[in-house]
Amino acid sequence: MPIVSDATRYRWRTRLARRVHRLGDAVAPPPPPDQLRRRVGGNWEVIGKLQFDYLVSEGMRPEHRLIDVGCGTLRGGVHYVGYLDSGNYFGIDLGPEMIEGGRGELARAGLDTKTVHLRATDTFDVDFGVPFDYGMALSVFTHVSLNSITLCLSNLSSALAVGGRFYGTYFRGPASPERTTPIAQPFHPGFSQVTTYCDRNPFHYTFDDLRHAAADLPLQLDDVGDWGHPRGQQMLRVTRTA
Ligand SMILES: C[S@@+](CC[C@H](N)C(=O)[O-])C[C@H]1O[C@@H](n2cnc3c(N)ncnc32)[C@H](O)[C@@H]1O
Numbered sequence: 080m081p082i083v084s085d086a087t088r089y090r091w092r093t094r095l096a097r098r099v100h101r102l103g104d105a106v107a108p109p110p111p112p113d114q115l116r117r118r119v120g121g122n123w124e125v126i127g128k129l130q131f132d133y134l135v136s137e138g139m140r141p142e143h144r145l146i147d148v149g150c151g152t153l154r155g156g157v158h159y160v161g162y163l164d165s166g167n168y169f170g171i172d173l174g175p176e177m178i179e180g181g182r183g184e185l186a187r188a189g190l191d192t193k194t195v196h197l198r199a200t201d202t203f204d205v206d207f208g209v210p211f212d213y214g215m216a217l218s219v220f221t222h223v224s225l226n227s228i229t230l231c232l233s234n235l236s237s238a239l240a241v242g243g244r245f246y247g248t249y250f251r252g253p254a255s256p257e258r259t260t261p262i263a264q265p266f267h268p269g270f271s272q273v274t275t276y277c278d279r280n281p282f283h284y285t286f287d288d289l290r291h292a293a294a295d296l297p298l299q300l301d302d303v304g305d306w307g308h309p310r311g312q313q314m315l316r317v318t319r320t321a
Contacts, residue, residue: 112152112187115180119151120218122270125309130217131158133306133314137244143167143212146205146238146245148231149219150197152180157188166194169207175199203231205238214245214317220289221250221281221312228284229292232317236296239319246303248312250275252283264311273310289315297321 116123139145141164150156150170160168172178178197185191196207205211214235220228228247235245252262252275262283264273275283286302293300303314 109176109179112183115152119154123154127154127158130155134213139213146211146214148216151177153184155217156181157184160190160193160195169196171198171200173201203234205234210240211238212240212243216247218248220247225288225292232293236298241319243319245317247315249315250283251313254285266311267309270309
């Protein structure tokens, strides 16, 4: 009779537990739309329309291709998809449930006849084999580390068309030595205040931090600053130069 070591039994048990866990995820009902809308920060109409109007004011037209980084459940996406020519909206997000939720939002908005390209990825994989004229990461850099921002900008530097523009929102924080101080961000009446940190989510950065994240990439960074976000998020504009 073969002898099975404790280590082997442990490996089998671990593998079985992982499979049971994955099966549970696969059969679990998707989170309801309201819950997903809350997970992207609520304020569904206001923030959805704000980011869309902003990109149109920056020159986005229906024939342009847009990459929506951290698209969530398409709070902005429903506006972008409604406006852009079919096939010109591309979205990525960390959460497969967000991507599925986004498809649900498109169906509810009567936009599921339009072609969209959605991808779940944890590596900011924005390579869809086509160059992008515009990009947006709304409330994404506010939740990730500077190294994640570096990865995102690095991937975008080859996915944007030369001259293409990408916009990202971020919370502004102080430079050293006050960098480690928690910052109460400004907010509009009727909206809640956000406190940001240098070492945890939600993060604050200086514009120089972001420039550092893009060092050596063929990207020009401009600090647009206040663009009317009701919870104090600042706007960064990134242009591919070569
Ligand atoms: C506050 S929500 C904003 C969603 C969307 N941009 C909007 O305006 O509704 C942030 C989104 O970024 C996604 N996210 C966070 N880290 C990410 C990463 N490393 N790669 C891709 N998506 C990410 C989250 O899953 C979430 O959907």
